[in-house]
Amino acid sequence: MPSPAATADKPLSAPQKALRKLGLVRPIDLALHLPLRYEDETRIVRLSDARDGDTVQIEGEVTHQEVTFRPRRQLLVSLNDGTDTVVLRFFNFYPSQQKQMAVGTRIRARGELRGGFAGLTMMHPTVRAAGGALPQALTPVYPTVAQLPQPYLRKAVLAGLAQADLSETVPPEVLSEIGHLRLWDLRKSLSFLHQPTPDVSLAQLEDHSHPIWQRLKAEELLAQQLSQLEARRAREHLRAPVLRAERGGVHEQLLAVLPFQLTGAQRRVGEEIARDLGRVQPMHRLLQGDVGSGKTVVAALAACIAIDAGWQCALMAPTEILAEQHFAKLVDWLAPLLQARGQRVAWLTGSQKKKARGEMLAAIASGEAALVVGTHAVIQEQVKFQKLGLAIIDEQHRFGVAQRLALRQKLTDAGGALLLPPAGEGRGEGKASLASGQPLTPALSPEGRGRQMATEPHLLMMSATPIPRTLAMSYYADLDVSTLDELPPGRTPVVTKLLAEHRRGEVIERIRGQIAEGRQVYWVCPLIEESEALDLRNATETHAELSEALPGQMIGLLHSRMPVAEKKAVMALFTSGAMPVLVSTTVIEVGVDVPNASLMVIEHAERFGLSQLHQLRGRVGRGAAASACVLLYSAPDGGRLGETARARLKAMAETSDGFEIARRDLEIRGPGEFLGARQSGAALLRFADLAEDSTLLQWARGAAPRMLDQHAEMARRHVDRWLGTKSDYLKA
Incomplete structure (x- = not known):
């Protein structure tokens, strides 16, 4: 059997390249590549x-x-x-x-x-x-790609199974906590799943409910928990600037001038973040809250703490529209306060003109820009922070894994320097200082004293897609999670209605009524141009239809292919109230804040994901007017909606609670798809199911610290076996 590994003098064959494409490089990778289903040829x-x-x-x-x-x-x-x-x-x-x-x-x-x-x-x-002996085991059918036929893959897997080191990496006393796991060792389990006997239940094998699957699910969950706990512990050894608000500084000033009172949840979360910023270990916190729960003001207050301490803060958003919304709010709140200190809020995106960009880069490098707001342009190579103390990433799951890993490196490079105490001045308790003059009290080795040490900025991630508890326990085990579970007063409940496509005329009449009352309307379409495969109305066609139905009214059109300047002009008209109706693709999904908008129409709602529908609904109900969200749906070929689409629309009609929406979304889609790009398109949990295997997850969470403390070498081998290089994705 040809090895999937490359040799120095021999190029890879097409099947070997295909194996690599599947990530099947080591013998253990092949051994853990388990069948999708089985054929009974016995x-x-x-x-x-x-x-x-x-x-x-x-x-x-x-x-x-x-x-x-x-x-x-x-x-x-x-x-x-x-x-x-x-x-x-x-x-x-x-x-x-x-x-x-x-x-x-x-x-x-x-x-x-x-x-x-x-x-x-x-x-x-x-x-x-015909003829020849019948097989003694069921025939496995594996996940594969082009250029990799099943017979070749079966031989490669069996070769990998024979060569892989499958010695135990979980101590017996840890396994014994779930008694039935000890009945099968790993080699026996894998051999059985690759070549099961014909008397076994095919259904149990294929839906992963067969008892033998429990051993593999438990080992996989343990590897994930070990990797994340290791990342958390490694971060505890890193150093970050100690950031504390100064008396009478911008933090206090912002609290005094805000035109609203903070909710109890905002105050609680603000205190959690302030405690983290005051520590010498880098903060690694996820701030989650439902649409409209007030995450931006919490982020602004965190930025003020960094600025008070003499450090810079960067806020990065995945789209220019969202970044601009943040920028407008933050400038409104902070520009007058920073101006008195000779500082400013900087704006940085890829579409800036060269002169404006050069001016911003200079302000960032000199430290004049205390707060930098922008898109992924914030992490490009030419951006040099004087000293970055806090990075805030909004909707971070919408950045690709490669971007997030690059960001982590950029943040490390952008941090300032801590001045460690010279030799002979004890162990540094209260002796060290930051460039900002704040005390630093890490336990330092003697050889570390008397030199400068690079810092890693504190990291705050924000998400308007609440993470269900089981998911947070698994995929976000290395994060501290803060939750805004209270909406600010004045948010109007949004009534959600499901309407079939043939009632489109009624919706247009409703829009006419809203305009007469001085209100504004969003109409969201899933595609920009016609697709033969989906046959959906496009944004351009809908724009023309509404323009004809509502003569004399300004109907705007917004989609991702428009030039940035044109997008800004359209958004400015809508935000100012001059444009009563905005036809848009999902570029307005997150962050757009127009309190006068009271009706959201989502066309072909059956094509959208549940969290996306909830985000879009959150664009209305931001003012005092009664607000509604109309979900226009169309069954394919006049038939019935699919089960998944029905479940999504039913959830939207039944609840407006973002946490309940997230729970149902996880049920419908599963964790890999729920998290999107976090796992770079491949869910790290291939076998375990967070909803069904919560007992195994609890066991893995309890076993991971004991493994790292008492069996460090076995823990290292276990993570390497199950995750290999994929462990990086968990840190992204």
Whole structure:
């Protein structure tokens, strides 16, 4: 069997490249590449004993073969097993297959049996020559890619299973806490799953409910918890600037001038963040809150603490529209306060003109820019912070994994320097100082004293998609989580209505009424231009339709392909109230704040994800007017909506609680899709299910610290076995 590994003097073959594409590089990777499903080729079934819908393997003689052209070109082969005849039907076939199934030849065919007026048929069955011993185990079918046929992959997996080091990496006393896990060791478990005996329940194997799966799920969850606990502990050894608000500084001044009172949740979360910023370890905190819960003001207060302490703060958002919303609010609140200190809020995006960009870069490098707001342009190479103490990332899950890993490196590079105490001045308790003059009290090694040490900025991530508890325990185990679970007073409840597409005219009449009352309306479309595959109305067509239906009214159009200046102009008109209706794609999903908007129409709502629908609904209900969200849906070909689409729309109609929405979204989509790009398109939990395996997750959370403390080498081998280089993605 050719090795999937590259050699110095031999180029990789196409299947070897395909193995690499699947991440199957080491023997253990192959051993852990488990089947999607199984085929039972261990027995021959007689046609007279088979039932309609069964997937069976039969053996018989070819009695007839022909190529017909009605209704399209196809190969028909009649196969008689002595008890009945079945017609094998192929729409795609080659001359070699015709030769393999020549009249008089005995063959084995495996496929789904279908009955009908014309007799028994099999569509595109698997065919091989008759005779030879039957397999003793079920035949595995693996996840694969182009250029990697199943027979090659099966041989590679068995070779990997034979070569892999499958020695125990979990101590017996840890395994014994879940008694049934000790019944199977890892090698026996994997061998069984790659080649199960025919007496085992196929359903239990394929839905991962067979007891043998518990061992693998537990080991996988343990590897994930070990990796994240290790990341958390490693961070405890890093150093960050100690940031504390100064008496009479911008933090106090901002609290005094805010035009509203903070909610109890905002005060509580603000105190949690302030405590973290006052420590010498870098903060690594997720601030989550439902749409409109007031995360921006909490972020502004955190930024003020960094500025008071003499450090810079950066706030990064995934889209220019969202970044600009933050910038407008922060300038309004902070610009007058910073101006008195000779500082400013800087704006940085990829679309800036060269002169404006150069001015901003200079202000950042000199420290004049105390707060920098922008898109991913904030982390580009030419951006040099004087000393960055706090980074705030909004909707961080919408950045790609590569961007987030680059950001982490950029943050480390951008940090300032701590002045460690010289030798002979004790262990540094209260002796060290920051460039800002704040005390620093880490326990330092003697060789570390008397020199400067790089710092890592504190990191605050924000998300308007609340993370369900089981997900936070698993994927965010290395984060501290703060939750804004209280909405500011004055938020108007949003009534959600489901309407079928044929009632579109009623919706347009409702819009006419809203405009007459001086209100504004969003109309969101899923696509910019026609797609033959989806056949959805596009934003341009809807814009034209509404312009015709509402003569004399300014109807705006906003989509991602428009030039930035044009987008800004449209948003400015809508925000100012001059434009009553905005037709948009989902670029307005997050962050857009127009209190006068009271109606949100989402076209083809069945095509949107649940959290996206909730985010869009959150754009209305921001003022005093009664607000509504209309979900226009259209069943394909006049039929019924799919089960998933129905579940999403039902959840939207039944609740406006973002945490309940998130819980249902996790149920519908599963963790990998819920987290999106965090896992770079491949869920790190391949086998475990957070909803069903909460007991195993609790066990893994308890076992991880004991493993790291008492069995460090085994823990290292365990993480390497299960995650390899993927452990980096957990830190992104």
